[in-house]
Amino acid sequence: MKRLLACLDVSHYSQTVCEHAAWAAQRLGATVELLHVIQRNATEEVRQELGDTMDLASKPGLLDEILSLKVAEGQLAERQGELLLQAAIEQLRALGISEVETTQREGGIVETIIEREVFSDIVIIGKRGAQANFAKGHLGSKVERVVRQSQKPVLVATRVFKQPQRIAIAFDGGPSSRKALEYVSTSPLFGGLDIDIVLVGGYTDRNAAHIDWAQTQFTGRTGVKAIQREGAPDGVLQQLARERAIDMFVMGAYGHSPLRNMLVGSTTTQMIRSGQMSVLLFR
Numbered sequence: 001m002k003r004l005l006a007c008l009d010v011s012h013y014s015q016t017v018c019e020h021a022a023w024a025a026q027r028l029g030a031t032v033e034l035l036h037v038i039q040r041n042a043t044e045e046v047r048q049e050l051g052d053t054m055d056l057a058s059k060p061g062l063l064d065e066i067l068s069l070k071v072a073e074g075q076l077a078e079r080q081g082e083l084l085l086q087a088a089i090e091q092l093r094a095l096g097i098s099e100v101e102t103t104q105r106e107g108g109i110v111e112t113i114i115e116r117e118v119f120s121d122i123v124i125i126g127k128r129g130a131q132a133n134f135a136k137g138h139l140g141s142k143v144e145r146v147v148r149q150s151q152k153p154v155l156v157a158t159r160v161f162k163q164p165q166r167i168a169i170a171f172d173g174g175p176s177s178r179k180a181l182e183y184v185s186t187s188p189l190f191g192g193l194d195i196d197i198v199l200v201g202g203y204t205d206r207n208a209a210h211i212d213w214a215q216t217q218f219t220g221r222t223g224v225k226a227i228q229r230e231g232a233p234d235g236v237l238q239q240l241a242r243e244r245a246i247d248m249f250v251m252g253a254y255g256h257s258p259l260r261n262m263l264v265g266s267t268t269t270q271m272i273r274s275g276q277m278s279v280l281l282f283r
């Protein structure tokens with residue numbers, strides 16, 4: 001049975017992560033694992049932080065008092081996480097999903113997600129975290145780290161969920177974009193949806209061969225259109241998103257071509273930052 005790992009925090013993105021998870025679970029017949037990670041400062045980390053700013057030896061009892069506050073803070077975070085997970089369970093049930101598990105862990109967010117993804121087929125995460133609710137156009141650093149390190153497809157959810165009707169595959173013929181296209185052509189996640197295969201680049205024999213290969217993966221399927229345009233990849237993709245009413249992009253996350261470069265300011269990062277649609281990324 002397929003499994004989805006839905007990553008939650010106290011940001012406004014938890015609701016849309018659940019909505020994306022429900023959509024995917026219904027189409028895949030999958031179970032959902034809801035994951036919440038609590039970050040806490042260890043005693044030595046707190047001691048180091050304070051030691052950098054004050055003489056602890058001259059203030060007896062101060063460290064103990066601060067550590068007690070940290071313990072209370074941790075207990076509050078744990079309870080807050082429990083309530084968050086319970087609310088997410090109720091939301092998923094209201095959306096028709098009953099196969100739900102919850103995991104709450106203490107540790108690093110990225111490290112815990114990578115640890116838990118081993119048991120899942122797709123990771124779902126909001127495009128900004130709890131510290132970036134109002135930072136328009138900002139891509140959370142932890143989100144980018146998850147995308148860089150994950151070995152599973154990562155669905156980066158936008159703040160407002162929209163039921164996908166048309167998706168676009170950003171295709172350049174490279175290994176990760178071929179992997180993405182093959183997934184779309186065979187997975188029930190995208191069954192019955194309109195599919196645009198988008199290649200950004202010159203009209204060369206090589207690109208023509210890429211388009212031919214891509215189209216053969218959808219032989220016999222209706223609602224599939226190949227589109228080739230020249231220009232800056234991020235600009236072309238955003239223009240097509242408006243023209244074609246695209247609800248979700250599927251693309252490779254890494255590589256040496258402009259379309260798959262994950263450096264800050266690259267096409268993939270720009271699409272996640274500025275797009276009004278979710279992005280499913282493949283390594």
